[in-house]
Amino acid sequence: MNDLASADANIQAVMLEVISEGISGGVFVYDRNDLIVFASQQLLTLLPVPKSFLTPGTRLRDFLGAVYDGGGRFLTDASGPRRMLSREDWVAEQIATLWKERAESQERRGTDRWVSFTKRRLSSGYGVCVVRDISDHKKREEQWRADMERVQITEEVLDNLPFPVTVKDSNLTFVAVNKMAASFLDLPPEAILGRKGSDIHPPQVEQRLDRVNRGVIDLGEPQQMSELVTRPDGSQVVIIANKYRIGKPGRYYLVTAMEDITGLVATEDGQITPRMSRGGLIATSLTRHERDRPAQAAVEPERGQLSHRKILVASSDPRTSAEALEILDDLGFDTSSVSDGEELELFLQLAKEASITIDLVVVDTLADKACLEIVQRHRIPALAINGVRVKRDLAAGVARQFSQPAATEAGREEDWQIASRAGENAAIDVLVAEDNGVNQIVFSQILEGLGYRYAIAADGEEAVRLWQERSPRLILMDITLPKLSGFDASVRIRNLETIDNSIPIIGVLPQAFERDRDQCFASGMNEVILKPISPEALEAVFQTYLGIPAKHSYA
Numbered sequence: 001m002n003d004l005a006s007a008d009a010n011i012q013a014v015m016l017e018v019i020s021e022g023i024s025g026g027v028f029v030y031d032r033n034d035l036i037v038f039a040s041q042q043l044l045t046l047l048p049v050p051k052s053f054l055t056p057g058t059r060l061r062d063f064l065g066a067v068y069d070g071g072g073r074f075l076t077d078a079s080g081p082r083r084m085l086s087r088e089d090w091v092a093e094q095i096a097t098l099w100k101e102r103a104e105s106q107e108r109r110g111t112d113r114w115v116s117f118t119k120r121r122l123s124s125g126y127g128v129c130v131v132r133d134i135s136d137h138k139k140r141e142e143q144w145r146a147d148m149e150r151v152q153i154t155e156e157v158l159d160n161l162p163f164p165v166t167v168k169d170s171n172l173t174f175v176a177v178n179k180m181a182a183s184f185l186d187l188p189p190e191a192i193l194g195r196k197g198s199d200i201h202p203p204q205v206e207q208r209l210d211r212v213n214r215g216v217i218d219l220g221e222p223q224q225m226s227e228l229v230t231r232p233d234g235s236q237v238v239i240i241a242n243k244y245r246i247g248k249p250g251r252y253y254l255v256t257a258m259e260d261i262t263g264l265v266a267t268e269d270g271q272i273t274p275r276m277s278r279g280g281l282i283a284t285s286l287t288r289h290e291r292d293r294p295a296q297a298a299v300e301p302e303r304g305q306l307s308h309r310k311i312l313v314a315s316s317d318p319r320t321s322a323e324a325l326e327i328l329d330d331l332g333f334d335t336s337s338v339s340d341g342e343e344l345e346l347f348l349q350l351a352k353e354a355s356i357t358i359d360l361v362v363v364d365t366l367a368d369k370a371c372l373e374i375v376q377r378h379r380i381p382a383l384a385i386n387g388v389r390v391k392r393d394l395a396a397g398v399a400r401q402f403s404q405p406a407a408t409e410a411g412r413e414e415d416w417q418i419a420s421r422a423g424e425n426a427a428i429d430v431l432v433a434e435d436n437g438v439n440q441i442v443f444s445q446i447l448e449g450l451g452y453r454y455a456i457a458a459d460g461e462e463a464v465r466l467w468q469e470r471s472p473r474l475i476l477m478d479i480t481l482p483k484l485s486g487f488d489a490s491v492r493i494r495n496l497e498t499i500d501n502s503i504p505i506i507g508v509l510p511q512a513f514e515r516d517r518d519q520c521f522a523s524g525m526n527e528v529i530l531k532p533i534s535p536e537a538l539e540a541v542f543q544t545y546l547g548i549p550a551k552h553s554y555a
Helices: 009-022 060-069 087-098 135-159 179-185 203-219 318-330 341-353 370-377 387-403 409-413 437-450 460-470 486-496 514-522 535-546
Strands: 025-030 036-039 102-109 113-121 127-133 165-168 174-177 223-230 236-248 251-260 265-268 271-274 310-314 334-338 360-364 382-385 430-433 454-457 474-478 505-509 527-530
Touching: 009 025, 009 036, 036 060, 060 087, 087 102, 087 113, 113 135, 165 179, 174 179, 203 223, 203 236, 203 251, 203 387, 310 318, 310 341, 318 334, 318 360, 318 387, 334 341, 341 370, 360 370, 360 387, 370 382, 370 437, 382 387, 382 437, 387 437, 430 437, 430 460, 437 454, 437 535, 454 460, 460 474, 460 486, 474 486, 474 535, 486 505, 486 514, 505 514, 514 527, 527 535
Parallel strands: 310 334, 310 360, 360 382, 430 454, 430 474, 474 505, 505 527
Antiparallel strands: 025 036, 025 127, 102 113, 113 127, 165 174, 165 251, 223 236, 236 251, 265 271
């Protein structure tokens, strides 16, 4: 055995056992007389043979016969058709294969197990066969192949859809477009992919679209837009653009699907009117009566209470302002609007000089951040609503606002501040650690709308104190707090706890920097969420860490 020569035969066996363990497989060595010289113990887990057949000196024919009898017979060519061979024919075929200079094969054992055989015949006449379990590798390979097939089918379907589809990543960079989208934009795909909308659309168009796109990415709320579009070739089309978010946190994508409805509408001086009357539509009902449920009553304040209420809308987006004014007018409010903080300040000052009382200011949280601060300074009730959610949230938010007891004059003389929805010493559901006044309003309105008891701490030291005094069930911790940062406040709370990690602490980050996320977890926080905060995001947190079922009172 010159190829495996050694001064001590025991060392050979030990080394081969170590090699066998290292490759996570079984090894057997046979000589020119077809006698087994060495067989590792790992073979017992891979081939159905009794231990006695692994003894040196066992005939290879007897070893293979034991494999056949145990039902573990393997093929020399896994790619060819299976053949039913007698015991003697099968053993003879295997021995012939083991005499080849090189041979490899794979065999499926049962429904979910694969074994590979790698055979080498050395120049000295000794042969080596390595047996390994490759089930995990084959499963990954099959899964990868299935995934690739699904991806190819999906790409083919999307690419041949009869309407434009685009996909952007969380940075709003184009990562996919189909043929119709490239044709619609009158650009080849390579001129679109990897670019942002600002590289393709005119500035005024992209400014409007960017706001809507970011709202969909941040909140996950689908949006539908109707547009009269002048294409690069000068032709005009009317489209409905449906925007929605897919993916998981940290890897969100924005999908935009556009449908050309030019044939269904008429346009004149930029105005769009339907061509098809309701009578021209085919009436189809898909209602399953056995599953019918009574519709929930819409939340609307009574018109009799609103005839003298005055509401001011503050938004830099004309479309948001128009939607909000239309909703409020339908509800019977006296309304007006401003576009930025400077106009808001002037409007409120003129109203004060004219002794006109503004009952509520609706502030678009995607607009000028100074607006909420101005409203606070004038001590006027404010309702902060994300601009892309006006149609969904405005009526319910206003109803809640005017259903609350009016503040006393004495209360109005004090500094306007966010109050907890619980007594000063009562236990609470949520402690919010947030120093920004605008964000405090957003948190308080969401938590009040969802019906949770809460308290707000304006700095890290107050957060630790309120945690000790109010026994909250969960903490929402901003990381950029004065006096004591959110990281340090979390560490102090963890050090003071009598039971490790007994209270969930959720870090609230302004941006998804990995270093901030890592520091959140290192300081003892359980999870992180990103601003701007939405009711859905908070309800998901409450369901995960408190087991509270979704209330959906924000709908």
